[in-house]
Amino acid sequence: MRPLEPPAATVHHERGRWLELALLFGLGPLALSFAPRLLVLPAMLAGCAACLALLLSDPSFDRTRLWDAPAARRGLRRVLARTAVVWAGLLLLALIFRGRAALFHLPRARPAVWLGVVLLYPVFSVYPQEVMYRTFFFHRYARLFRRPSTRIAANAVLFGWAHITVHNVTAVLLATAGGLLFASTYERARSTLLVAAEHALYGDFLFSVGLGGMFVTGVRVVSAILG
Numbered sequence: 689m690r691p692l693e694p695p696a697a698t699v700h701h702e703r704g705r706w707l708e709l710a711l712l713f714g715l716g717p718l719a720l721s722f723a724p725r726l727l728v729l730p731a732m733l734a735g736c737a738a739c740l741a742l743l744l745s746d747p748s749f750d751r752t753r754l755w756d757a758p759a760a761r762r763g764l765r766r767v768l769a770r771t772a773v774v775w776a777g778l779l780l781l782a783l784i785f786r787g788r789a790a791l792f793h794l795p796r797a798r799p800a801v802w803l804g805v806v807l808l809y810p811v812f813s814v815y816p817q818e819v820m821y822r823t824f825f826f827h828r829y830a831r832l833f834r835r836p837s838t839r840i841a842a843n844a845v846l847f848g849w850a851h852i853t854v855h856n857v858t859a860v861l862l863a864t865a866g867g868l869l870f871a872s873t874y875e876r877a878r879s880t881l882l883v884a885a886e887h888a889l890y891g892d893f894l895f896s897v898g899l900g901g902m903f904v905t906g907v908r909v910v911s912a913i914l915g
Contacts, residue, residue, distance in 0.1 A: 702831060709829055713821075717850045728853050729812065736816035739824035746827070753823055759879035767873060767886045774869070775893050782897045785858075790898045805895050810888035818884040821847050821867070822874040836875050843871040851903075859902035866890055 712735070720731050743749045782791055795802040825843055833839035848864025866887070874883045894900060 705829060705832055709832065713825075713846045713850070717852055721852045721855065725853075732820075733812070733816055736819050739820045739828075743819075743824055743827060749827055753827070753878050753880060754819070755881050756877075756879035757881060759877045760882035760885065763873065763877040763879065763882045764885075767882060767889075770869065771886065771889045774890055778890070778894055778897055778899060782899050786898045792896060793898050794900060795896055802896065805900070806892045809891055809895070810884065814887045814891060815880070815884045817847075818870070818874075818880050818887060821850070822870060822883050823880045826874060826878075840868060840871040840875055844868040847871070854903055856902045862894075862899075862902070 716735065720728060723731070743754075744751070779791075786793075794805070821843065825846075826839065830839065833842050844864050844867030847867030847870070848860050851860045851863040854860075869890075870883050870887055873886055874880075877883070891903075894903070
């Protein structure tokens with residue numbers, strides 16, 4: 689017997705999702721990389737709002753995924769253990785590429801700017817990114833990547849690709865590595881709160897230790913606000 693072919697409607701639906709994925713997560717960051725740097729954050733917030741609207745209008749979406757504090761509590765110990773390893777790695781990278789004198793330069797030289805970044809980055813950058821790249825991606829495109837390992841790898845690559853807007857190859861590579869960790873956390877826990885907390889822990893330490901120059905958009909915005 690010949691294997692049953694998928695219904696035409698299913699094929700058409702999946703093709704539409706592939707096109708949507710390519711436009712939003714492929715061409716979107718590429719186009720934004722040619723735009724003025726100060727447009728990156730507003731564009732990201734607009735993208736998050738669009739993804740959130742699509743999620744909330746989808747009756748098959750479990751809205752508890754947008755927070756899910758119980759799942760976050762269950763996964764917190766694992767995240768904190770991994771954070772210690774990641775922080776050690778970032779500290780080593782900062783020593784290699786920036787030198788001992790540059791360690792923790794931002795909190796030492798501009799403590800108000802550093803505090804602003806540490807407090808505002810998780811709210812205005814991390815959580816919107818996680819809504820888009822984890823919650824939306826894993827719900828909207830799960831049928832395109834049936835195996836968890838494939839989903840995680842594809843998500844990490846696209847998350848790294850999104851960082852071409854900062855025009856720094858090292859930043860793209862670090863974001864891809866971070867994307868693997870964030871995607872694996874979300875695949876396991878399905879809690880936006882937990883993965884956002886992990887993302888914030890890594891990002892805030894990166895800005896603190898002296899590697900934030902690779903991700904300068906947030907720092908420049910806060911510096912402009914605080915003078």
